[in-house]
Amino acid sequence: MTHTETITMKKKVISTAELKQLVCSGGDERLLLDPLTGVNMYGCPPGPVEPSTWVHLSSSTATPISNGGFSHLAEIMTTLDETDGSDPVDERLEAIRQELFNYIGITSVDADIVFVPSGTDATLQAVFLARICLPRATTILRNLVLAADEAAGRVFNAASGFHFNAKNIRGDDVIKGTPIPGLHGPTGDKTIECIDVSFEKCQDEAYIEESVDRLVNHSGDTHVLLHALDTSKLGNRTPSHDCLNRIEQKYSKEALTILIDACQFRMSPWRIRDHIKRGRYITITGSKFFTGPAFSGAIIVPACFRAQIQQAPVNNYMTNELAAYSAISDWPQSWTNIRSCLNTYTTVLWKSNIGQFLRITAAMFELRRYSAIPSSWREQFIVAATAEIRAAFSSVPDLLEPLENKTRNSFFDEFDEEFRHLTIFPFFIRQPNKVKTFLNLDACKELYQKLQIPNETNPITVVIGQPAAIVVNGYPDTVTTFRFSIDARTISDAFERAHGAVPVKTDILQSRLRLIIKKIADIVNTNDNQS
Template sequence: MSKSGSVPRTLADRRSPAGPGLRSPSPLRELFAPLEQLLTCGGDARLAIDPGTGRNAYGCGPIPCPDIPAFSSCTASTISQRGYEAAESARTALMASALLHGLVECFDARIEAMRGELKTLLGLERSAAEVVFSASGTDAQLQALALTRALLGNELTTVIVAADQTGSGTVNTARGNHFGDRSTNDCKVSRGAPVSGLGPLSSVAVRLRDGNDRLRSPSAIDAEVLETVESLVAQGARVMLEVMDCSKFGYQAPSDRCTDEIAARWPGRVQIVVDACQMRLGRSRIARYLARGDLVLLTGSKYFAGPPFSGALLVPPQLGQAIGAMTELAPGIADYSSRSDWPMRWRGLRAQFSAAPNFGQWLRWEAALEEIRAYYAVPIAFRRAALRQLGDGIAKIIAGAPALRLLPPQPRPGHDDEFSDPSIFAFTVEPGGHPLSLAQCRAIYSALRDDRPGDTPVGAPAAPCLIGQPVGWGGRDDDAVAAMRICISARHVIDAWAAHPDLAHGALTRILDDAATAVANIQALLPQPDAIAKDFHAD
């Protein structure tokens, strides 16, 4: 029985969210299961595959689908051929080494090597920063909270900036609660109930919009964040301040100046955690956060378009020694983590966790690392130019659609690399001048990705395409108005790269043509959003 009171299944009994579990008598035999089944194991219900479509709730499948245009990297992406082959190669290598030297030892060694590979790809090879792996960015939030509570003590309050544009699970993780009904390690839990040893905690939400659903000014957000932290510290609280590097709409909050002031004024009282899960930031900015002493949440499954889901937590060198001396965290974290997730040099902490390998999480990260490797192999000048050309083109396509209204992209101060320009383009859908609700946008989103013959409404696209999941933007419950999103991913840049300018230009043009088709399909669905909603279930 786990320390948190839930009953995890053994590795051989774990079930994939996609359906029947891997029921082999030996964990090693699980590696011989179909790769697409392994890729959907070792996570929560968001990985579940619909048997009728072969895809998850985001329209993404565990096998490559190169013919489906994808602009959904702000949410999730289908695995690429390059990522699939990398995962298959990694599995074959582990099989061979495990037969000779033992599965748990070889698996642990491979995860440790991946830690170093990720640091090198992010330009941190000379840094003493550490990497903690997880099944998703949401799981990484729980890890960050557990470490912060261990470092600062129990009188902890969390402050979540951009709470209206972060992951849906944050409303629970910010309070130390379970964000689903089943944990990563397949323990039955209760959504909203405290994670043993973590919750319940007090949490303060700082929103990017005001009461009239308008974007607040950066100065107003800075003022609220600073005032909130100052007040909590004055009351004797310790604070975990989760700041937003890139929100669901591409916004950053608070400003660098604000967070720099907080870090300088309250060392040891406030721990800053940076939500960089979208990974729309460069190496120098990651290094800047770590140098300030921040914990950094990231994923391999957003901008870099690795398969969903893969998360990680970067731990700055300033905290590594204290964490390395720890012998345990909140016991409930054992429901969400395995021994190999934690650096080998943290021996005392690792002993708290099961040594059972999480094959799904590992293989998704193998695919994501291949995507990151391929992206940084593209010359920086081309990356900058491609992102700018695609961004300008997508913005013009959306602005030119009669019923779509592009939300203003926010300038990205401090981003002096290819990410200084926006790569998420959010827009409301306003046929007749009236914006559609979240339910209506979800129906259109479902229709765009659906390719079931004979089961689509009039006006639905003949072939599917993927865009970002709609986000509530207005109304008391954030559902009266919604915004849809078209995003650029690293995969677009990788696939467009060619040494010959004409070939690269042609590839970028084809990507923009696909974006134009996606917008045209949205326009075609607009006369009947309510009718569509009857045919498609909102997610």
Template structure:
């Protein structure tokens, strides 16, 4: 590459983490005499033409993404150049929409609008697009049979696109990217965002380069199969691989199973369906522990009701209404873990309440589905194991199911294996501790519960939520439609890349790294008078050899309200949500006459766990918002953007970053009124680095 011909904008494009991952080892060269934006050579190299040096950063990124996609698809399907060209063009057109909110029709060719449309283009439009795209190929092939091409594009249209776009499918509106910010509802991105400091694994994380590469590899396998063999169900293969890899990670056996779910709330729905299939078909009493610290839709799902207005498969449903096939006899019993002042209820009382309620329901002849919460949003755990053992020893055989809500998945695999050995279901996600993208969950099903799926059918209404291929092969899933949640498949492959990296670190090192970081993070929080750390939660888990999950990896804290210097009055929930968003925003252009160090801190993008609503005695009837700093898997396995640093330097950087997060909170409090007047929004990258 000829450095003297590189523009500053093109240099930034070539350094983008998403494009670096997609390019891999492919050679990208400049060809200033090439009048077309790019061309793919016979050898698979990408030549960037004069438009990439002249038309600005936005179009340079668009052209490079288009070129890389075409080169990949020609490698994958050399005998399908027309299909490769059209699929690459659609991917590039949708990629452009991720990069800008502007109307680009005046500076881009007509085919961009055609290929970005929600519905498949007409044969005539595809013909025109092909004529415009053919010069980008090494050697333009003969004129295509456009009718056959249209038929194939019709099948591929809705899941042809960039990985970032496809991963937003098959969840709910919270996955949608806000074009004004480049982020979703959780304040994170499906693209790598290495410039942001991220300790948000208790809520959701932006992808790392590692996770992005895992999803991208799965996407390319999907499209390769579709281009080479229209009958190849690669999505089924990828779904099977997800279940197999989850099974290996947690040590599942052949008679146990994995059900893939878009979210932890969907997991709750599935476990209720499995409990309802227990021998005797008794009505279910579903005992939830601290549901206010789990998912907002869990109490509805726990009754077998629609928990939102639409499902992950895109069906519009009446929120709060019973799902077809779920009995209306299900009762939900909520047991809190915090009192009216927000203080943790003593574990002994929570355990006594669990036993009292469960035994009362058993005495009424009902089937009990009892949750063990491991862990809540603020790291709470209940009931204790001896309580569950006592219930199991006295309950009628087969009349109690235990499901472990481990959706934070802050558990050593040996712990999960122990739960399964007890015959308990376990709900996990790849999107919390593992730092995969939001909305990838699973239910791990022990052998006794798996046996229930051999004869009886699931509630027919689950057909609006899940596909047959997301479940282990059995007769009970015959009521479900065939098909695939492509977004879920890609999100899980991203999460599996992080799980694999963590699994390669020996357990003693996992423990040591977590302890070192958490100790430094606690010191940073307790050493700042603007913050008040919630009392640490003692994790009541039996000792297991070499297990690393005996420490709290979520640190929750209140923030002092501005102006309350004499006493500590925490930020109410609405203001805590504002601060949470401002942490993730570049404030450098807002602060008045800030010194260089303060301006640099103001520009830093900090993503932490969303505020949890909690009562506090200083706020009377209002709720405070507790923010969270969490240790995630990448802290242990290494943030890929820190490559080149040894493990000691990596940890020092993580500790320095957590101190910077705490410092930015105090900075915001000092300038609250000025920042509130602007109310800045989070952005994908710092303002000075934004192309548009």
């Protein structure tokens, strides 16, 4: 089954193999399957896995699709019926927009939603939107990316208006790290700049405010796009809400736009509404906390930008290379100028990206399950699961050392609801028989791969948060962290097993932790004996 246009199906039963092929289509090389292992770079296959042989606490990175989610997609595919000349995927995406509005507690009057393959694509398209809203083509868009070392690794290139991978979502080859024609304006001059600030430096919020001030006042023809992080792949938020409020009060909307990178989607509806009310872009994905398949993202665009976007000279910025990063139905139906412009590039883009639609649909299946659970029960489970994970760390102090952010609680409050509690737990793996010495990045990458390979001693596949090299105050040089994560599917499964009874039970999580830690220990000790 090829993906060259929107697929029309009328009451057709789709095979498992065909559905798997579609689920991993419409993305860049990160979704490509290794021919030997059958999994993508995140360790996930295109279909559901057998719970008795797979263990995953990896929602900070990616999670295999659930059995329920996959069955839901098979059912959806039988109902995609083009009866009146309209695009059925386009209509379904409009319905998903409405469902997201309902979850957040807003209406289409308050915001618009743009669908994107990944969180990195969300950054790229947010830069595009910020660019077309500038008053002049010559205005310099200066991106200040906070805690870039705790965001996705490709964000800096996307924020710079550059290709961030070797392929686009159609599988076409592009040159990573080179400017995308059009984004930098009709003259091709460099009108987008990007500056990154490490998470460590972001601990000094005066430094953040000074950095914004320097960029705003760099010249009279500058607009700053400030990328704030909520929540990072290590579970952190930067800057604080007070800091963001001070910055917004100091500068006009003509000088500053704020983008909230919430791609982990560990954010309460109240917090999302507050960001929208304050006129901040928000990028989200359904593949982290909500455990949809990788590559199911969106940008929430506050209504205060609607008139500017709908009146923007899109043709001045659109090119073949930029158009190929999206499909027409990704964009709201009311944004007729963008859709009309993209319609002239149909040789390089799709009307609808069926793979992306399916992945978003699977994520919404999980969001629906989660949102049906009483908020008090969800919070009780997260608190109990946190205690379980901390107990697991304490049980193997010579193997695992948790990374604790002691200031985190000061950045969260009751309006964050259950997400004021930790749901991502970073940790280091100690080198055997060495004090305060941890596995380096290469060793961690090797261990990450070995965890995914069943063997006679440990016949299970283990997927946890990918190793990430970071700089942490109090630790020598660069250290590499893994992550355990609590996710919506784990909570939904536990709720359904218990029929909502309290107190909540975390016995399944406890069992998973034991299996994972045992396999980590076996690999580390085997490597040590062989060295």
